[in-house]
Amino acid sequence: MTGNVLMVGVGGQGIISAARILAQVAVDEGFQVKTSEVHGMAQRGGSVQSMVRWGEEVLSPLIPRGAADVILAFEMLEGLRSLNQLRAGGLVIMNRKRIDPLPVLAGDAEYPAGIEERVLAAAPGTRIVDAGALAAQAGNARAAGAAMLGALAAGLRFAPSAWERALKAIVPAKALEANLRAFDLARRG
């Protein structure tokens, strides 16, 4: 098995943690793993990207454009923006979440309309997730990242126990229960 998962979104959405958890699962399952992320813009509302690659052997820590197997989009505009990185037949899992960037907030640009339709057209089989709703259902609005991972888990072939171990190892104790619930709701959804 090899995997190239690109996670995109906005700073503060928990992408770096999500990438860390996915990477831990892949390590646990015995693969070589490399991840990449860019720091600094995380808390200042800029776009954030994390890449997780696994396989018998992983070379570059960067996923080549056009080679991502999965795009896990925590926010819709970033999901749309990253589509060119997806390989033919790749999977998009997109959160139905809109965060306006500054040019849109200022009225200088329009938030693109019909993103869901555009993404579905480019990547049939795209799964749209309302991570916020799932997180709320699980009891903690901030468990949206875990919901995204649950949706991802449904599309990958890692053992559920490996996911559970990774979540337990990385999610802070007081948030763990809600995160596990959100993860599970999304995975089964």
Added chain:
Amino acid sequence: MKKELLSGNEAIALGAYAAGVRFASAYPGTPSTEILEQLARMPGVYAEWSPNEKVSLEVGIGAALGGARTLVSMKHVGLNVAADPWMTLPYVGVNAGLVIVSADDPGMHSSQNEQDNRYYAKMAKVPMLEPADSQEAYEMTGLAFELSERFDTPVMLRIETRLSHSRTLVEYSDERRAVDLPYDKDAAKRVMIPGHARLRHPVLIEKLAALAAEAEGFPFNRVELRSPAVGIITSGVSYYHVREAFPGASVLKLAFTHPLPVDLIRSFCSQVERVIVAEELEPFLEEAIRGLGIALSGKEYLPRDGEFDPVVVYTSLQSQLPAEVAAAGAGDWARAAAADPDLPGRPPVMCAGCPHRGVFYILRKLKMVVSGDIGCYTLSVLPPLAGIDCQVCMGAGLSMALGMEKAFSSSAVNAGLARKVVGILGDSTFIHSGITGLVDMVYNGSDATIIILDNSTTAMTGFQEHPGTGVTVLGEKSPALDLEQLCRGIGVSSVRVVDPWDLAATEQAIKEETAREGSSVIISRRPCVLKRPPAKRLFRVLEENCNDCGLCMGLGCPALAREGERPEILEELCAGCTLCEQVCRRDAIQEYGS
């Protein structure tokens, strides 16, 4: 032995710890910052945020001379600041090992340039190692210390963003060497008066030859013979991009890149028909290897700017290399579209409630010429604040203002701007390299006005402490540098403090100080809202009073969204700074709870 996914930075810290490092110094700088932060958590290691990189290297030199293995880390432009001690240090030598980590930023993810610091190693005659992943970073850090002591030289560990912030598997041990070397006086070796230095330079030149011999056998250089049609010479993380793009090509992976292992290079080149050098940024390796009389290509096809990835390497070289050495799927990469340029960008912005925002709003309102610096406040350059006119390096926000004011004052064409010059920099930046500029301001006389944006932290790099916060990296209390007293001690004629959340007071201060003759410093003081979140206050837009004049939108606050015909305050982002309430002339913004 443990096995874990670690970032390059974590791996370097662990490698230094295992090698017995007792002293670590740095100034925060992306992508290197976490190295010092990691070392600060390790028992038996003294770690400090120095005021700037020059000081960090100097204290590091002292520690190494004092017999403690020492690691000094910095981003690429940080070595510019430390270049003075850097250049003479090789003449002096070390005693206990001294490793300097220099972190480049190809692609400028968070830097003002993408300079190639490999030239610093060459210029100073310092041996340089380049790890390609976290395992190499861990092991090569230990080797760097051995090399440093065996050859009595500082060693540069040259890394870059994708090494620092990529996480790869590392097998490592918890064991730690004990290194505690005695100090002996040796002034002839360590005091670089010309008479001494003239004797030390030939020693350094000879040392370089010995290091070149050492480079030949360095275990992390690797020859990988595959197709004899093409041999690619590469180093650092680029090795992996090359392997992925051209899995069939022969590769010479260099890890000891100054001085170069010349015999190894010649031998490799003789075994392939065509030689390509694939390196990010400058043709550092290319020019050196061509200088050996070897025909090769490099920057003729590969870019000199930006960072590499497998796609850049593939698309640059594909027309030059036989198809059979290329990756099977590479055609798909090349066919993948570029990102849609019509989508709205998502630039980073100053946070809702950022104390800098009020200052820039007023400066723009008053149409000031603003000389800017490096920090979160640099984000003010974007519309709508469009807050700064120029920015070059740490501390220049202050000193450039002095020069501009003098040029305007002696100009006919720009005379009206002489009273409009404001220089701006943050508290950590001011301590880093603004103090000497302020001395110039007083000593050489200036009517400019300087604003120190004091948010009690080094924010952009991750809220590190600095001499003004009164807390060290180890979490210990220390005397906090008193900015007002320092400015007065330097002789600034007017020093005042304002709260940037009070727009009227801020405007008055800026108007008065820019009109005043003589040196002026305004300290704009309020803690960073991410580091010290204020009590939550709730504000909303009253539709009946709002006429959509857009004044509040001019603040560029991410918590203010224009939904349809009226601005709306996004409750989860709003920090309750009240700036929008203050600018509104129609009482259309109102607090309704907390």
